[in-house]
Amino acid sequence: MRMSDFTGFVLPPRPERPDDSDCCKSDCEMCVFSVYDTKLAEWEKLCRDVKKEEYRKVLDLPSVLSQIKYTPFQLVSILALTSDTKIYRFQISEKDRTDLKNKHSFSLNIEIGQHLIMKNKVGSSDCIVSRAYTPISDLEAHMQGCFEVLIKLYPSGKMSNYIKSWTIGEFVHWRGPFGDFKYSANKYEQVIMCCAGTGIAPMLRLIKSIVEDDTEETFMHLLYSCKKYEEMLMCDEISYFRTFWNFSFCMFVTQENPQNVRYGETVVQGRITSDVLAKKVSEKSLDKTLVLICGTETFNKDMKNFVQESGVLENNIYVF
Ligand SMILES: Cc1cc2nc3c(=O)[nH]c(=O)nc-3n(C[C@H](O)[C@H](O)[C@H](O)COP(=O)(O)OP(=O)(O)OC[C@H]3O[C@@H](n4cnc5c(N)ncnc54)[C@H](O)[C@@H]3O)c2cc1C
The missing domain is CATH 2.40.30.10 (Translation factors)
Structure with missing residues (x-):
């Protein structure tokens, strides 16, 4: 996946996959492959912990970018x-x-x-x-x-x-x-993200940080609007997110009848309506629902009106 191209951390060595010939094929309880799977899962968790610890340190590091000069x-x-x-x-x-x-x-x-x-x-x-x-x-x-x-x-x-x-x-x-957006882990039961086109940009890092955090119990709905199915951006990242229990995705195609959609994707023809949002909002408690919006000016205005109609608290709506 593209977003993980960079490896700035010193991570523990990855367990080596056994050769097929390492397995005696006698249905052993502790098969060399089941041991490998367990060790691999432990290693992945360890890597996530190392990264989380490093992230904390990173926030204190001096920055190269400046708000006061280019x-x-x-x-x-x-x-x-x-x-x-x-x-x-x-x-x-x-x-x-x-x-x-x-x-x-x-x-x-x-x-x-x-x-x-x-x-x-x-x-x-x-x-x-x-x-x-x-x-x-x-x-x-x-x-x-x-x-x-x-x-x-x-x-x-x-x-x-x-x-x-x-x-x-x-x-x-x-x-x-x-930008003043702040997210705290597990503060909400669900985050509903409404975006159009490149408006997916601010959602990507948030989704990745939530799905890869073992302590997170927040559920996410990504409602993504594009004029045509081919205009859907970051498909690989979205299919990676879809492998996690707490991420759901629905694409809304507004100007064509989508054909040949990728396996497992939910794609509907039409806009994100007030009914769609009201249904999502009602899945969890109102005060535990965060709605994030990013698209064109008109899109943002419509989405904000719809979620306000559904009763989402003003403080729980953020327009990027
Ligand atoms: C906080 C913030 C974050 C942003 N992040 C991104 C980002 O990650 N990626 C990104 O591509 N853009 C982003 N934008 C939009 C970006 O800043 C520019 O507005 C955009 O690139 C157009 O600039 P331009 O000078 O090429 O067009 P302009 O000269 O400003 O506009 C010319 C014409 O282009 C069309 N146009 C311009 N912007 C839009 C639009 N958003 N929707 C529909 N038509 C439009 C209109 O027809 C307009 O008349 C962000 C904007 C904000 C405020």
Whole structure:
């Protein structure tokens, strides 16, 4: 899965899978493969604990990013997800990285749901344009001085036109992180996430952190709206999340009748309606329901109205 590409932690050695010939095929109670499965599960839990402990330390590390000035980051890769949406990975310069590593450990300290601001000079004029983007990568990446953003490019968009001209290796200026979203483990019984298009960006890290936390009992519903089925972003990540007991997913396709959907996905034709939301909201207690919204202005307004109609408390609704 892409989101786990980075390995910044020192982890215990992974148990080696036995060879098929190691099994005597006598249905032993302690078969070499059942021992392996148990050890593998123990190892996975240990890795998660190590990471959790490291994460706590990471939050105290000095950051490379600044809220008060722009820092240049180098574009190191571009991954096209659809014809107009791509993932751009940035990294601090090799020189900054070496200088910093010699002095101390560092991180970018971008918390879940926070965004960065990117600036650029537009055309030949001195006019500066800045736009917000929400990193989708997690703290492991941030400890390497890397972050990734998922960006949709608009045909007549000012920043989009600049982004289209990017080539690998160039430097782009970022500042941040900004945003006041805070999540506390097990504070809610359920989190309902309503998003459209690239609005999935702030949800990804939250979902990953909840599903990979053994102590979490919070249930998540991801309601994802796109015009066409092919426009669904981050499919691999969503199918990984779907393997967990506390994650449910439903895609709403608004402008076509979806065909050939991937195995196990719930895909419906139409919009996310007030009825859909009222039904989800009613599954758990109102004061233990958190609703997160991220999409276009109209989408956000509609979703907020719908959840307010369902009785969700104002403090439990967050629009990114
Ligand atoms: C907190 C925050 C976080 C954000 N995170 C992300 C992110 O992670 N990924 C991302 O792709 N964008 C994100 N955005 C939106 C982003 O900041 C820009 O608005 C977007 O990239 C368009 O900028 P532009 O200069 O290319 O287009 P503009 O020049 O601003 O707009 C030109 C035209 O593009 C179209 N357009 C622009 N934005 C939208 C939109 N959201 N929906 C529909 N049509 C639109 C409209 O037709 C508009 O008239 C975020 C915005 C905020 C406020």
